[in-house]
Structures are given as C-alpha cells and as structure tokens.
Amino acid sequence: MELTRKLEILADAAKYDASCASGGGERRRAKAGGIGSTGGTGICHSYTPDGRCVSLLKILLTNFCIYDCAYCVNRVSSNVPRARFRSDEVVRLTLDFYRRNYIEGLFLSSGIIRSGDYTMEQMVEVARCLREEHAFAGYIHLKTIPEASPELLAAAGRYADRLSINVELPTATSLKQLAPEKDADGIKGAMGELRWRIAEGKEESRKARKAKLRNAAKYAPAGQSTQMIVGADATDDRAVLHSSAGLYQEFKMRRVYYSAFSPIPDASAKLPLQAPPLVREHRLYQADWLLRFYQFEVDEIAPESGGGMLDLDIDPKLAWALRHPECFPVDINRANKEALLLVPGLGTRNVQRIIRSRRSGALRLDDLARLRLSLRKVLPFVLLPDHRPRTELDHPDRLRAQLAPPPKQASLF
Amino acid sequence: MQRYQAIVDPPWSLKSWRELARHAWLAQVAPEQLDWGAGVQGGLLPALDLLKAPLQRSKLRVPRELLDLAGAVLCHRDPQRHALLYQLLWRIGSGERALLERATDAQLRQARVLQKAVNRDTHKMKAFVRFRQIAGSEHRYVAWFEPPSDIVDRVAPFFQRRFAAMHWSILTPYRSVRWDGDQLHFGSGAQRSDAPAEDATEAAWQTYYRHIFNPARTNPKMMQQEMPRQYWKNLPEARLIPDLLHASPERVETMIKREPQPPKRRIPNRRGD
Incomplete structure (x- = not known):
C-alpha cells in the first residue's frame, strides 16, 4: 500500500484521541548532530477547522485491532479500511515533518495486533529509533498498552516524554458493557505501575543532578495522562468528575482528557444515536480545572441536588457562586487570594494582577475596568470603594437569567 | 524648552534604546523634550542630537523587569513605543519604584498591551x-x-x-x-x-491535516482565533480549509444516517469464547 494511503487511514483512525499536549516536561535543546527541543509549554503548529490544535503528528501504528470496543472506529467488527505502518515509515514521517517545523513531535498509538506485548514492542521501537539513531530530542507521547510486560513499560518511559493509558469510560460497568475485552483492573494496575516508575525516575534524576551527573535517564518526564469518553454511556457529570478526581489523586495524572463521543464512520449499534453536545465536554474541562487549580471538591461543583449534571448554559464557577450568594460580595481591596479566586470572571492571572496592583493604593472601578475581564460578570460579586452590588445577590435566579446567554436555536448537529 | 532627538537603531534594539534612554535620564531630558525616531519633527525649534545634551547626574537604577518589558515592546511597530518606554523609565526613576506592580496604571497597561502582542507574535512565529x-x-x-x-x-x-x-x-x-x-x-x-516555491513533503503534510480533522466538530471561529487569517497565505495546509468546511455537514450526515453494518470479514474467536 502507498504511504499516502496509509497516512490517510491511520490519521483518520487517530483523530479521536483528544490530547495533543506537548508541554509540561523537561527543557531540552538539540544534541550535537541532532534536531529537536522541548520547552515549558508546547507549541500548536496549526489548527484544523474543528478548532483543535495540531501540535504532534498523531497517528496509529496500525488500526488493525483484535478488540471490539463499541465506541471505537477501529474495533474488529468495523468495516473501516485498515493499514499498518512499518516502524521506519513512522520515523521518517516524524523527522520529515519536524524538520519543516510542522510539529513538536510524535503521538503514537496503535490498535492491538497479535498481543499487547507484540504491539507495544513495535511502538517502543519507533521511539528508540528516533532517540538513539537520529538523536531526536523533540516530544514523544506513547499510548501505552495496559497488558504490556514490565520490561516494555520500562523501555517506553526511557524514550517517551509522556505515557498514557486510556481509562476509556467513567465506570467499570460501562467498560464491561462497551469494551468487553478490556479489563478495568488491568488498566488501573498499569496506571499504578506508571505512577511509581515516574516517581522513581524523578527521584533518580534528582540524585543524579545532586551528584552533578549529566545525561541522567529520566522516565517519562511529562508524566502520564488518560482519556475518558463522555456521552457514549449514561454516566452523569458528577460520576465522571468523581472518577477524574480519583485518577488525579491515585495516579498523579497530569491531565484527564474528556472526549465527547462523536459520530464515527461505521458506528456500532450499541452506541446512542445522539452525540452529546460539545458544550458538555467544555463544561467538564472547566469543572476539571476548578478541581485542580481552585481547590473545589466534586460535591461543590456538581452537587447531588443538582441532578448530577453540570449546567450547560453557564460555567461551573458562576453556577457555584449563584448557589452560594452568602459568600459574596468579595472586597477587591481586602479579600485574600482564595476568596478572590471564587469570583466568577476572575481567573488566576487577574487575581495576581489585583493583588500586585492594590499594594500601591486602593483599586477603584476604573482600575478594574483596565484589567481585561468581563465587568458584567464580575461586578455583581465584588465590592469596591465606588461600587457595591445592590440587591442582585438577593435574587440569584434573576441574576442567573441576566448572566446566562439566551438559549440558541441551532444545535451543533 | 530645548528639544532633543534620539534614533534607536535598529528600531527594535534594546541595547540602542537603553543607551539613549540612559543618556536622556542622566542629562535630565524630560519625556516631553525628547522626540524618538527620525522625521518626527514635532516642535517649531530644531531638535538637537540627544547625545549632545550634557549629563547632569550620575545614577540610574531600574528594575530588571523594565528591561524585559522594553525588550518585547521595542519589537512592536507602534511608532510611540520608544517614547512610551521612556515615560515609564522617567516615572520609575523619579520615585515611582513600584510602578511595574500597578497593572491598572493606564500607561503601564498600554505597554503591557504591546508586550502581549509581541509575545503572541513571537509564539506564532515559532509555530507557523x-x-x-x-x-x-x-x-x-x-x-x-x-x-x-x-x-x-x-x-x-x-x-x-x-x-x-x-x-x-x-x-x-x-x-x-x-x-x-x-x-x-x-x-x-x-x-x-x-525562498523555494515548493517542497515535496507538503503534500504529505496536507494529507495529514485533511485526515486528522474531525468533520463532526467544526469550529471555524476557534480555529481563526488561534490561527489568524494573516498567516494563512504562508501555511501550506491553510488552503485546504474552505473545502474541508464546505464538505463537513454532508460527511456528518452520512455517518449519522448510516445503519449499523454487519462486519464484512470473519472475526476470529475472542478471548474467553
């Protein structure tokens, strides 16, 4: 088969992986005779018309697969065209694209052929060849196969910046239903193994730095991440977020990606007919952000009383504030950082700017207006020398109606 | 009031601006006395070369952060940038030591807006x-x-x-x-x-771009926000965008309407069967 045809099929097969992150790891520059560097934050080299960034060459080694996961376009029972790259073809493509500055590196995933070990070995070989034979110092993300042997997991982390194992679905029950060959315990076991390997790698490279050794081998310096499909089963947002909170805590995940199940070619009869609105995925990301950076608990963001689903028309932080009018208004000139972070429309950066600015004199309404923020959203919740919210906070329902965008007629599908 | 003229050369050079700004400060040339850039003959009196202004004092200390800010702002093409930076330096030197903390100050904010634009351009150049x-x-x-x-x-x-x-x-x-x-x-x-007019690998890159795109999630607004149109003419993949968007609704329609199909090939026994 022609290389172009393989690229078509295996890029088509890879587009349902949400992650394209290429940051969060170590800083590297090109080695002598080599190419490639990584920085603190990744670079998005392009954007496709779906608004998603293209940072990595994201492809499957093969989309042949012995599993039959209902949500997956590559399941054994699907009639999509199949292809398989040779490992040197992937190496070549990665280098050709990288040299022209199209990408930050490679995100390699694969269908399972023959066995988990056989497949993982092929993927590790691509990473090894890039690193050892081509002195490639760009970013590598390997999708890890949970049932692969410990030796292969160890090798994968030596070459890759990031490893990921997909949790696939928010609950073990759903996994059993939709991905009968996958094993929830096996997945968690492998995540646990990555966790300790990453921690151990960190510890070793810390020791090596202390001993002034250079070129200390690191294990997956950008950590591990995972992906969860949303909307293919009946799990509500509350359960999804509980599941994520567990993954962050138990396995020190750098990110949990949410992928709103979207129509796929040759869909299985087991799937719901209607895809979830993309805004659900967006709200989950916002809620996830609140869990990680704003010290919120799942029960605060998605309380049981709310029916278990996040509001689609307003963001979760605003929804929380409207449920807790007693926490407002917050005094811009006196409140501490934690209290300022609770204000809808104030992000971490603006909170930092406010704290720095108010040291040299009290802030007034004009000052606030000079920061880039939505005054309409912020003002009902804050106190300034020349502004105090009137009775808005006494009527959260009315305030909600003011702040929520009017419902749209058209749906995305 | 004696007017002076200073020309930063090249106009984005931090070293050049820094030397001139330092001289101006030590010569006690106030911002309103100083024209930055060639041909900006504002006043009626001819402006003297700034370096001819005699030095009046010997000390200037500015925070490192001002130089970082200046390094970025100087790259902007706003004709006022040199003067704006000197105004900030003048105010800091005159006693407003904490000026850079004050994100809500109008002049500082203007400089931050330029800095942000340059940082964004820098990031986009690395990308595009x-x-x-x-x-x-x-x-x-x-x-x-x-x-x-x-x-x-x-x-x-x-x-x-x-x-x-x-x-x-x-x-x-x-x-x-x-x-x-x-x-x-x-x-x-x-x-x-x-520059070369073509590169054979661009065809493979376009193939990849076409196929990594998910027609079921079109969001052209988001795409344009992150990849502004001004860059499109030099991006080989951007010429595919109109066709991809045009064909999307029909592709999605086909996927949704399609009845689940029985597998066309024989599926080997699964584990546990």
Whole structure:
C-alpha cells in the first residue's frame, strides 16, 4: 500500500484521541548532530477547522485491532479500511515533518495486533529509533498498552516524554458493557505501575543532578495522562468528575482528557444515536480545572441536588457562586487570594494582577475596568470603594437569567 | 524648552534604546523634550542630537523587569513605543519604584498591551514558520515568513536550539537570519521569490491535516482565533480549509444516517469464547 494511503487511514483512525499536549516536561535543546527541543509549554503548529490544535503528528501504528470496543472506529467488527505502518515509515514521517517545523513531535498509538506485548514492542521501537539513531530530542507521547510486560513499560518511559493509558469510560460497568475485552483492573494496575516508575525516575534524576551527573535517564518526564469518553454511556457529570478526581489523586495524572463521543464512520449499534453536545465536554474541562487549580471538591461543583449534571448554559464557577450568594460580595481591596479566586470572571492571572496592583493604593472601578475581564460578570460579586452590588445577590435566579446567554436555536448537529 | 532627538537603531534594539534612554535620564531630558525616531519633527525649534545634551547626574537604577518589558515592546511597530518606554523609565526613576506592580496604571497597561502582542507574535512565529528543503541538499532549508512585528532577532535563538544540525534561513520582508551550523547571521529583508516555491513533503503534510480533522466538530471561529487569517497565505495546509468546511455537514450526515453494518470479514474467536 502507498504511504499516502496509509497516512490517510491511520490519521483518520487517530483523530479521536483528544490530547495533543506537548508541554509540561523537561527543557531540552538539540544534541550535537541532532534536531529537536522541548520547552515549558508546547507549541500548536496549526489548527484544523474543528478548532483543535495540531501540535504532534498523531497517528496509529496500525488500526488493525483484535478488540471490539463499541465506541471505537477501529474495533474488529468495523468495516473501516485498515493499514499498518512499518516502524521506519513512522520515523521518517516524524523527522520529515519536524524538520519543516510542522510539529513538536510524535503521538503514537496503535490498535492491538497479535498481543499487547507484540504491539507495544513495535511502538517502543519507533521511539528508540528516533532517540538513539537520529538523536531526536523533540516530544514523544506513547499510548501505552495496559497488558504490556514490565520490561516494555520500562523501555517506553526511557524514550517517551509522556505515557498514557486510556481509562476509556467513567465506570467499570460501562467498560464491561462497551469494551468487553478490556479489563478495568488491568488498566488501573498499569496506571499504578506508571505512577511509581515516574516517581522513581524523578527521584533518580534528582540524585543524579545532586551528584552533578549529566545525561541522567529520566522516565517519562511529562508524566502520564488518560482519556475518558463522555456521552457514549449514561454516566452523569458528577460520576465522571468523581472518577477524574480519583485518577488525579491515585495516579498523579497530569491531565484527564474528556472526549465527547462523536459520530464515527461505521458506528456500532450499541452506541446512542445522539452525540452529546460539545458544550458538555467544555463544561467538564472547566469543572476539571476548578478541581485542580481552585481547590473545589466534586460535591461543590456538581452537587447531588443538582441532578448530577453540570449546567450547560453557564460555567461551573458562576453556577457555584449563584448557589452560594452568602459568600459574596468579595472586597477587591481586602479579600485574600482564595476568596478572590471564587469570583466568577476572575481567573488566576487577574487575581495576581489585583493583588500586585492594590499594594500601591486602593483599586477603584476604573482600575478594574483596565484589567481585561468581563465587568458584567464580575461586578455583581465584588465590592469596591465606588461600587457595591445592590440587591442582585438577593435574587440569584434573576441574576442567573441576566448572566446566562439566551438559549440558541441551532444545535451543533 | 530645548528639544532633543534620539534614533534607536535598529528600531527594535534594546541595547540602542537603553543607551539613549540612559543618556536622556542622566542629562535630565524630560519625556516631553525628547522626540524618538527620525522625521518626527514635532516642535517649531530644531531638535538637537540627544547625545549632545550634557549629563547632569550620575545614577540610574531600574528594575530588571523594565528591561524585559522594553525588550518585547521595542519589537512592536507602534511608532510611540520608544517614547512610551521612556515615560515609564522617567516615572520609575523619579520615585515611582513600584510602578511595574500597578497593572491598572493606564500607561503601564498600554505597554503591557504591546508586550502581549509581541509575545503572541513571537509564539506564532515559532509555530507557523514553514521550512522548505532546498532541492538536492538534504540539510538546507529556507522559510519565507511575514511577522507582524520586528521579532526575527528575538525568535532566531529558538530555531537555533531546535534545528542545530540543519542549515536554515528564515527570510522576512524586513530582515533575514541564517544558521550555518555554527553561528546566526542576520541580514537585510528579502522577497518571497528568494525562498523555494515548493517542497515535496507538503503534500504529505496536507494529507495529514485533511485526515486528522474531525468533520463532526467544526469550529471555524476557534480555529481563526488561534490561527489568524494573516498567516494563512504562508501555511501550506491553510488552503485546504474552505473545502474541508464546505464538505463537513454532508460527511456528518452520512455517518449519522448510516445503519449499523454487519462486519464484512470473519472475526476470529475472542478471548474467553
């Protein structure tokens, strides 16, 4: 088969992986005779018309697969065209694209052929060849196969910046239903193994730095991440977020990606007919952000009383504030950082700017207006020398109606 | 009031601006006495060369952060940038030591807006430069790029760190830079026709772009926000965008309407069967 045809099929097969992150790891520059560097934050080299960034060459080694996961376009029972790259073809493509500055590196995933070990070995070989034979110092993300042997997991982390194992679905029950060959315990076991390997790698490279050794081998310096499909089963947002909170805590995940199940070619009869609105995925990301950076608990963001689903028309932080009018208004000139972070429309950066600015004199309404923020959203919740919210906070329902965008007629599908 | 004139050369140079600004401060030339840039003859009296102004004092201390800010702002093409930075320096030198903390100050905010624009342009240049290989020489690459601010000098070290083993040039309308494997060489502006007109790998890149796109999630607004149209003409993949968007609704419709199909091939026994 022609290389172009393989690229078509295996890029088509890879587009349902949400992650394209290429940051969060170590800083590297090109080695002598080599190419490639990584920085603190990744670079998005392009954007496709779906608004998603293209940072990595994201492809499957093969989309042949012995599993039959209902949500997956590559399941054994699907009639999509199949292809398989040779490992040197992937190496070549990665280098050709990288040299022209199209990408930050490679995100390699694969269908399972023959066995988990056989497949993982092929993927590790691509990473090894890039690193050892081509002195490639760009970013590598390997999708890890949970049932692969410990030796292969160890090798994968030596070459890759990031490893990921997909949790696939928010609950073990759903996994059993939709991905009968996958094993929830096996997945968690492998995540646990990555966790300790990453921690151990960190510890070793810390020791090596202390001993002034250079070129200390690191294990997956950008950590591990995972992906969860949303909307293919009946799990509500509350359960999804509980599941994520567990993954962050138990396995020190750098990110949990949410992928709103979207129509796929040759869909299985087991799937719901209607895809979830993309805004659900967006709200989950916002809620996830609140869990990680704003010290919120799942029960605060998605309380049981709310029916278990996040509001689609307003963001979760605003929804929380409207449920807790007693926490407002917050005094811009006196409140501490934690209290300022609770204000809808104030992000971490603006909170930092406010704290720095108010040291040299009290802030007034004009000052606030000079920061880039939505005054309409912020003002009902804050106190300034020349502004105090009137009775808005006494009527959260009315305030909600003011702040929520009017419902749209058209749906995305 | 005696007027003075200072010309930063090249206009994005931190070193040049810094020397002039320092001289102006030590000579007690106030911001309203100083014209930055050539041809801005504002007043009726002819302006003297700033360096002819006699020094009146000997000390100037400014925070490191002001130099970082200036380094970025100087790359902006706003004609007021040199003067704006000098105003900030004048205020800090005159006692407003905490000025840079005050994000809500109108003048500082203006400088931050310019800084932010330059940082964004810098980031986008790292992302959107597209090298083309020179036919027949495996390690030589040339890119044509049109940056919206004067950032070639600022971004070049990034490409040096990344593409150490390649020999590359980036050509822009106002300046060019070449890496020979050992040193960066800066030169004058160039033309699009000075760069190769094609590269065989672009076809593979377009294939990838076409197929990694998910037609079920179109969001052109988000795409344009992150990849502004001004960059499209130098991005080989951008010419595919209209067709991809046009064909999407029909592709999605087909996927949704399609009845689940029985597998066409025999499925081997699964584990546990």
